Amino acid sequence: xxxxxxxxxxxxxxxxxxxxxxxxxxxxxxxxxxxxTQMRRSVSSIPxxxxxxxGRNTEKDFARFLDNAMGSASELxxxxxxxxxxxxxxxxxxxxxxxxxTEIKRMLNAFIQKxxxxxxxNKS
Numbered sequence: 001x002x003x004x005x006x007x008x009x010x011x012x013x014x015x016x017x018x019x020x021x022x023x024x025x026x027x028x029x030x031x032x033x034x035x036x037t038q039m040r041r042s043v044s045s046i047p048x049x050x051x052x053x054x055g056r057n058t059e060k061d062f063a064r065f066l067d068n069a070m071g072s073a074s075e076l077x078x079x080x081x082x083x084x085x086x087x088x089x090x091x092x093x094x095x096x097x098x099x100x101x102t103e104i105k106r107m108l109n110a111f112i113q114k115x116x117x118x119x120x121x122n123k124s
Contacts, residue, residue, distance in 0.1 A: 002054040003054065004047075004054040007050065008107070009104065009107045009111060010047050010050045012100070012104055013069070013104055014047045016101060016104060017043045019097060019100075020039055020076070020097065021043075023089055023097070026088070026089075035079065035086075038075075042073075042075040042076040043072070043076050045069065046069045046073055046104065049065045049066065049068040050066065050069055052065050053066055058119075059118055060115075060119050063119070066111055067112060070105060073101060073108065080097055080101070
């Protein structure tokens with residue numbers, strides 16, 4: 001079992017979660033149960049899946065949870081575009097958050113590949 005708090009990918013995904021919560025506080029009240037809820041669920045699912053994966057016994061299981069985190073990151077990527085196009089967030093907030101999300105996705109992909117490579121070499 002790994003300590004998820006020591007993983008840089010968890011740390012960064014936790015920070016982007018805090019940022020998205022801050023950004024969505026300013027959304028119209030009509031979006032409280034719409035886009036706000038969707039964005040918050042997507043973003044918080046990223047560090048949640050990383051944490052849950054750390055509690056699993058095999059690298060295969062851990063990689064599966066990282067795949068889930070990647071799916072949530074992709075959902076958030078679209079939701080950020082939508083929030084910007086609806087003029088709920090500024091271009092600066094969109095670009096900054098999207099840039100960080102892109103880096104998190106890159107890190108997730110690298111971590112998934114590392115786990116899968118390690119799993120294959122352990123079977124050989």
